[in-house]
Amino acid sequence: MEQLYFVSRYFMFFFIPLLVVATSAMFSERSGIIHMALEAVMVWSCMWGVLALQWLDGVVTGQSRLILALLFAGVMGIILTLLLGIASINLNANQTIVAQALNTFSPAFCIFFARVLQRGSEHLAIRNDFMINKIPILADIPVIGEMFFTKIYITNFIGIAIFIISAIVINKTRFGLRLCACGENPQAAESLGVNVQKYRYAALIIAGFIGGMGGLMYILPVSTTFSQTVNGYGFLAMSVLIFGQWRFKSLIGAAAFFALCMTISNSYSGIPFLASLGFPEAFYKSLPFMLTLLALVFISKNDKAPKASGQPYDKGRR
Amino acid sequence: MSTKNKKTFDVTRFTGLLASLIAIVCGLLIAFIILMLTDSSKGVDAFLTIITGGFGLGGFKNLGTLLFFATPILCTGVAMCLAFQAGVFNIGGPGQYSIGAFAAIVTSLYFSKDLPAPLSWLVPVLAAMVAGALWALIPGILKAYFNVNIVISTVMFNYIEMYYILRWISLTCYDALKGQTRPVPANCKLPQLFMPALTKNNASDIGILIAIVAAIIVWIILQKTQLGYELKACGKNPDATQYAGIKAKRTILISILMSGALCGLGGALYHLSWSGAYIPFRLQNAAEGFTGIAVACLANNNPMAAIFGATFLAYLTVGGNYMQIFGFQREIVSVITSIIIYFSAFSLFMRHGIERALLRGKKKDADETGEESV
Numbered sequence: 001m002e003q004l005y006f007v008s009r010y011f012m013f014f015f016i017p018l019l020v021v022a023t024s025a026m027f028s029e030r031s032g033i034i035h036m037a038l039e040a041v042m043v044w045s046c047m048w049g050v051l052a053l054q055w056l057d058g059v060v061t062g063q064s065r066l067i068l069a070l071l072f073a074g075v076m077g078i079i080l081t082l083l084l085g086i087a088s089i090n091l092n093a094n095q096t097i098v099a100q101a102l103n104t105f106s107p108a109f110c111i112f113f114a115r116v117l118q119r120g121s122e123h124l125a126i127r128n129d130f131m132i133n134k135i136p137i138l139a140d141i142p143v144i145g146e147m148f149f150t151k152i153y154i155t156n157f158i159g160i161a162i163f164i165i166s167a168i169v170i171n172k173t174r175f176g177l178r179l180c181a182c183g184e185n186p187q188a189a190e191s192l193g194v195n196v197q198k199y200r201y202a203a204l205i206i207a208g209f210i211g212g213m214g215g216l217m218y219i220l221p222v223s224t225t226f227s228q229t230v231n232g233y234g235f236l237a238m239s240v241l242i243f244g245q246w247r248f249k250s251l252i253g254a255a256a257f258f259a260l261c262m263t264i265s266n267s268y269s270g271i272p273f274l275a276s277l278g279f280p281e282a283f284y285k286s287l288p289f290m291l292t293l294l295a296l297v298f299i300s301k302n303d304k305a306p307k308a309s310g311q312p313y314d315k316g317r318r
Numbered sequence: 319m320s321t322k323n324k325k326t327f328d329v330t331r332f333t334g335l336l337a338s339l340i341a342i343v344c345g346l347l348i349a350f351i352i353l354m355l356t357d358s359s360k361g362v363d364a365f366l367t368i369i370t371g372g373f374g375l376g377g378f379k380n381l382g383t384l385l386f387f388a389t390p391i392l393c394t395g396v397a398m399c400l401a402f403q404a405g406v407f408n409i410g411g412p413g414q415y416s417i418g419a420f421a422a423i424v425t426s427l428y429f430s431k432d433l434p435a436p437l438s439w440l441v442p443v444l445a446a447m448v449a450g451a452l453w454a455l456i457p458g459i460l461k462a463y464f465n466v467n468i469v470i471s472t473v474m475f476n477y478i479e480m481y482y483i484l485r486w487i488s489l490t491c492y493d494a495l496k497g498q499t500r501p502v503p504a505n506c507k508l509p510q511l512f513m514p515a516l517t518k519n520n521a522s523d524i525g526i527l528i529a530i531v532a533a534i535i536v537w538i539i540l541q542k543t544q545l546g547y548e549l550k551a552c553g554k555n556p557d558a559t560q561y562a563g564i565k566a567k568r569t570i571l572i573s574i575l576m577s578g579a580l581c582g583l584g585g586a587l588y589h590l591s592w593s594g595a596y597i598p599f600r601l602q603n604a605a606e607g608f609t610g611i612a613v614a615c616l617a618n619n620n621p622m623a624a625i626f627g628a629t630f631l632a633y634l635t636v637g638g639n640y641m642q643i644f645g646f647q648r649e650i651v652s653v654i655t656s657i658i659i660y661f662s663a664f665s666l667f668m669r670h671g672i673e674r675a676l677l678r679g680k681k682k683d684a685d686e687t688g689e690e691s692v
Binding site for chain 2: 091102238239280286
């Protein structure tokens, strides 16, 4: 039983940020901009978030320190995502190349900056006193209470809230439906009076904010230091979006699948059955990436990506 | 009439170069701002060291170092030129590069050190190219036959490589004392020939020459052969090429295999050099793979221009290595590189802008001359 609780806690550590970051990419892709720079946004805003945690230490106490840092990470995420936006919305740049530029920029800059700040070391320490031991009442539910409502972080609930609100915004509101139109057929949307550029900027601002928070949400529970890398997590989130076929409902299953892979990969030594199988560490560490490829093989043949995603918007095109 | 055509042709060439220059200037400018914001007292000195490539500090010996740094990124840069021209966004450079380096080291340690002279280094180089190509094979197949996003699949392979290579190194060629791979036997290193005399650096070898030859060969393939034509057509519009009878899937596969082989070549040339490069025992993606993208962007995907792009970025790297003296980190060079990629990404936009401006000026000239003749 202890084992199950241990695994389920680990599972949530990976599931929530995957869901959040994939949601962030959803906004961007639905508006027609392919968001390959998730990794960059996560690293960049995670660094700022961790720095905010350090600065606020002693100034604010308890969960409010975490929430302020999350907001700060989100705002910094917007800044980096807007760099993608300016290049791909106004300057018709190749979105993949721009994203790659940001993916190179972000870790390099963060290592540079952290080393300058700390005179040589790029590892930023995180003082983590945010774990909630028990949620009253809910934690008393047998099994489930122990699995999901003890030793958790407030980010779990924030993440789920972000996911639900985003699903409603995109699927049910006027704004969301117009956003989807911009990603499917921007020319048609424009002809009906939707300002495609404005909508794409709005989508990227939301995506940047959510993605930035996702970066901090990922690193906080699993590590006590931040070393300016999120280990390919941004690309996994991108794969979650593809595997979930750009639909919110399927996103849950997809994120759960990848979170399970990550859980196995990170906690196999604590699970006697997996540890006894005798596979090398490298196998478990690279398992999420191998399974991602396998999953994409099955899903990519007829993918349901927004039709205009990745293409620069040209008003004159039909 | 003919002279007029020639003139416009020159203009487009010139604008491509201008766009790259603008990207470089922007990259340097932003780096300068970052340096000044971090430490304004040493910022200027540090920046001057970067743009003088450290020649001021290291003297002429740095030419050898410059060529040593340029060799691998020229290979990966040419690899990216080829892949990008074919519309294949091979981001797997780091993985293919490291696998190639590993293959070269292992082959030289266990097999080719007993072979006669040219074979002793040729075999590891070829092994590296095959290994690099094989590492690119699966993403290529996934792209061609299963429509899997090539960026994601190659990135996944980078991470798989990152974890597995440490295990493979520790099983075959690990030097536990130094925390890196074992040194390559001397007879397996690349021939030096006249290079030490030319660069006044004892550690120089013919690696850079091999890389330049590779760049020229790829340029010839792209410009003068049917395969090259098919690759470029496929990059422009895969559906249309399919209608025209070109096998798009086969073309994608060939382009990524060649790209992987070139990355592997880069890994081999760097690690079989006399300057003594080792694969560090650290979880990281090889930076050379990503720098290749910057080289290709600067060169506007032209393998010949990549020679200059690689030399320029190597020049910055030489200077970047002195950053520690000023209390800065050499990652600033990666920052510059990434900003250059960023600005190159909309070089097409810049070029259109420049061309339009130039043509407008020209039209005015033409109008004026026209009026005179009337």
